[in-house]
Amino acid sequence: MAWRDTLPDVRGKLLPDEPLGPFTWFRVGGAAELLFLPADAEDLAAFLQALDPQVPVTVLGVGSNVIVRDGGVEGVVIRLAGRAFAGITTAGDTIIAGAGALDAMVAKASARAGLAGLEFYAGIPGTIGGALTMNAGCYGSETKDVLVSAWGLTRSGERIDYTVADFGYTYRHSEAPADILWIEAVYRGTPDDPAAVTARIGEITARRETTQPIREKTGGSTFKNPPGHSSWKLVDEAGWRGRLHAVTGGGAMFSELHSNFMINPGEATAADIEGLGETVRADVQSKRGVNLEWEIKRIGRPL
Numbered sequence: 640m641a642w643r644d645t646l647p648d649v650r651g652k653l654l655p656d657e658p659l660g661p662f663t664w665f666r667v668g669g670a671a672e673l674l675f676l677p678a679d680a681e682d683l684a685a686f687l688q689a690l691d692p693q694v695p696v697t698v699l700g701v702g703s704n705v706i707v708r709d710g711g712v713e714g715v716v717i718r719l720a721g722r723a724f725a726g727i728t729t730a731g732d733t734i735i736a737g738a739g740a741l742d743a744m745v746a747k748a749s750a751r752a753g754l755a756g757l758e759f760y761a762g763i764p765g766t767i768g769g770a771l772t773m774n775a776g777c778y779g780s781e782t783k784d785v786l787v788s789a790w791g792l793t794r795s796g797e798r799i800d801y802t803v804a805d806f807g808y809t810y811r812h813s814e815a816p817a818d819i820l821w822i823e824a825v826y827r828g829t830p831d832d833p834a835a836v837t838a839r840i841g842e843i844t845a846r847r848e849t850t851q852p853i854r855e856k857t858g859g860s861t862f863k864n865p866p867g868h869s870s871w872k873l874v875d876e877a878g879w880r881g882r883l884h885a886v887t888g889g890g891a892m893f894s895e896l897h898s899n900f901m902i903n904p905g906e907a908t909a910a911d912i913e914g915l916g917e918t919v920r921a922d923v924q925s926k927r928g929v930n931l932e933w934e935i936k937r938i939g940r941p942l
Contacts, residue, residue, distance in 0.1 A: 642690075642691045642693075642694050643655060643672070643673060645691075646673075646690075647685065647686055647689035647690065649675070649677065649678070649682055649685070649686050650677075650678035650679075650682045651675060651676045651677040651678040651682050651683075651686075652674075652675070652676040653673060653674075653675055654671075654673070654674040654675075654676070655672070655673050655674075656670045656671070656672065656673075657670055657671050657673075657674035657716075658670045659671055659674070659699065659702075659707045659711070659712065659716065659939075660707065662699060662702045662718065663699075663702035663703075663705055663706075663707055663858075664701075664702055664703045664704075664764070664856060664857055664858055664859075665702075665705075665706060665707075665856050665857070665858050665903050665907070665909070665912060666856050666903060667706070667707065667709070667903060667907060667908055667909045667911075667912060668706065668707025668708060668709060668711070668909045668939065669707065669708065669709050669710050669711030669712070669909075669939060669940075669942075670711040670712075671697075671711060671712045671715070671716035672711070672712065672713055672714055672715070672716075673714070673715045673716070674715075674716050674717075674718065675715055675716070675717050675718070676717075676718055676720055676721070677717065677719070677723075678721075678723060679723035679724075680723070680724075680792070680822050683717065683719075683792060683796075683820065683822075684792055684796040684797075684798070685796065686796070687792060687793075687794065687795060687796030687820075688795060688796035688797075689796075690715065692794070692795065694714045694715055695713050695714030695715070696714060696715050696716075696717060696794055696818065696820075697712055697714065697715070697716045697717070697938055698716075698717050698718075698719070698768065698820055699716050699717070699718045699938075700718075700719070700738075700739070700765060700766040700768050700769045701741065701764075701765055701766050701769075703764040703765045703769075703858065703859055704764075704765055704769060704773075704858055704859045704860075704934070704935055704936060705858065705935065705936045705937070705938060706858065706909050706912055706913050706935055706936070706937045706938070707909060707938055707939050708909045708910075708913070708937065708938065708939035708940055708941050708942075709887070709908055709909045709910055709939075709941060709942040710939060710940035710941050710942045711939055711940060712938055712939040712940070713939070713940065717820065719737075719738050719739040719766075719768060719820075719822075720739060721739070723737070723739075724737045724738055724739030724740075724822070725737050725739040725740045725741070725744075726740065727740050727744060727745055727748045729748060729749070729751075729752035729754065732754060732827055732828050732829065732830060733787070733825060733826070733827055733828075734748065734749050734752070734754060734757065734825070734826040734827075734828060735823060735824070735825050735826075736748075736767045736823065736824050736826065737767065737822070737823055738766060738767050738768030738771070738791070738820075738821040738822050738823060738824070739766055739767070739768065740766060740767050741765075741766055742760040742761070742763040742764070742765050742766065742767065742770055742775065743760060743761050743763070743764070745757060745760050745767060745826075746758055746759070746760035746761040746840055747761070747837075747840065749826075749828050749836065750833055750836040750837045750840055751833060752828070752833070753830055753831055753832065753833040753836065754828025754829065754830060754831065754836070755828055755829045755830075755831035755835075755836050755839075756780075756784070756785045756826075756827075756828045756829050757785055757826060757828055758780075758836060758839045758840050758843060759776060759777050759778050759779070759780035759781075759843065760775075761840045761843045761844055761847075762777040762778055762843045762844070762846070762847050763775050763776075763777055763859075764853070764859055765859070767821070767824050768820075768821045770782045770824075771786070771789050771806075771813070771815075771821045771824055772813060772815075772817075772821070773811050773812065773813065773934075774806070774808040774809070774810070774811055774812060774813055775811075776811075777843075778843060778846075781808070781810075782808070783803060783806070783808040785826045785827060785828065786803045786806075786824060786825075786826055787802070787803060787825040787826060787827050788800065788801060788802045788803065788824070788825045789801050789821055789822075789823065789824040789825065790821075790822055790823055791819040791820050791821040791822050792819070792820045792822060793816075793818070793819060793820075794818045794820075799819060801815060810863065810864075811863050811934055850896065850897055851894075851896065851897050851900060852894040852896045852897060852900050852902055855894065855900075855902040855903075855904075856902060856903035856904075856907075857894065857900050857901065857902045857903070858900075858901060858912075858935045859900065859934070859935070860899050860900065860934045860935075861874075861893075861899050861900065861901050861916055861933070861934060861935055862874070862899060862916075862920075862931040862932060862933060862934055863931075863932045863933075863934045865929050865930065865931065865932070868929055869899075870899045870931060871897060871898045871899035872898075873923045873927060873929060873931065874893055874898045874899055874919055874923070874931075875898040876926075876927075877919065877922050877923050877926055877927075879892075879893050879898065879915075879919050879922070880893050880894075880895060880898040881893065881894070881895040883904070884911065884914065884915040884918060885907075885911050886908065886910040886911045886914035886915075887908045887910040887911060887942070888906050888907050888908030888910065888911045889904070889905055889906025889907055889908075889911070890904070890906075890907055890911050891903055891904070891907040891911040891912040891914075891915045892904060892915070893915070893919070901915060901916065901935075909939075909941075910941060910942070913937055916933065916935070919931070
């Protein structure tokens with residue numbers, strides 16, 4: 640590819656034709672034409688400013704809520720890994736977290752600081768960047784409830800600042816442009832006893848461990864809950880709990896433990912996993928007249 644022959648100098652790592660499956664929880668998918676691991680925000684901004692604007696850019700977080708299709712991802716895939724993007728600091732009732740910080744680590748840091756309100760992040764297996772993008776939430780709380788502001792970089796490498804109101808958050812959705820690469824977020828908690836906050840986090844963690852297949856190769860919640868319905872019930876009632884579905888590989892299934900969680904039981908391909916989701920969507924639409932919307936992000940090209 641001509642654009643790969645004229646890449647700007649970086650302090651981070653540029654990895655051509657890098658397989659992305661190992662970076663995702665499903666452990667499936669093709670390669671990135673180029674994977675970029677920036678050293679820090681300045682390195683990322685300079686790279687974006689110099690990169691041909693026609694080259695597609697995709698951000699990959701911890702890979703917990705994404706299907707990378709088997710044909711790989713065109714252009715540059717950016718992964719915000721390392722300490723430069725995962726810092727968490729607290730001051731007063733404020734928590735500042737890098738986009739690469741794990742949600743669960745932010746919850747624990749808020750507990751140590753005696754700040755309540757972010758306990759629900761202990762139940763979300765992703766990073767802050769992903770939480771900002773989709774208004775991540777669980778157990779009755781959402782990102783919009785505690786977020787103050789965030790900043791990121793545009794596709795052209797320019798800084799952009801958002802207040803929580805600017806996001807236009809609704810259920811699992813943001814009005815912010817999809818191509819913003821979030822760098823850091825500011826949250827506000829409510830002062831509370833650290834032991835009490837830690838106990839609530841423990842309850843959330845225990846509940847998640849007993850109700851979700853967290854030790855499987857999974858992608859978290861597959862579908863958003865339609866108004867007036869629970870996705871897991873719709874999937875279950877349609878007969879898809881534990882039912883293997885194969886397209887090109889060994890097959891995928893919805894977990895016996897939680898029927899809104901797809902799992903790769905061993906040799907699934909991305910086509911198996913996405914194909915299962917689309918088949919179930921069509922089945923539920925046919926049987927119940929309810930449209931299931933994907934919560935899992937799907938990126939890249941099929942084979």
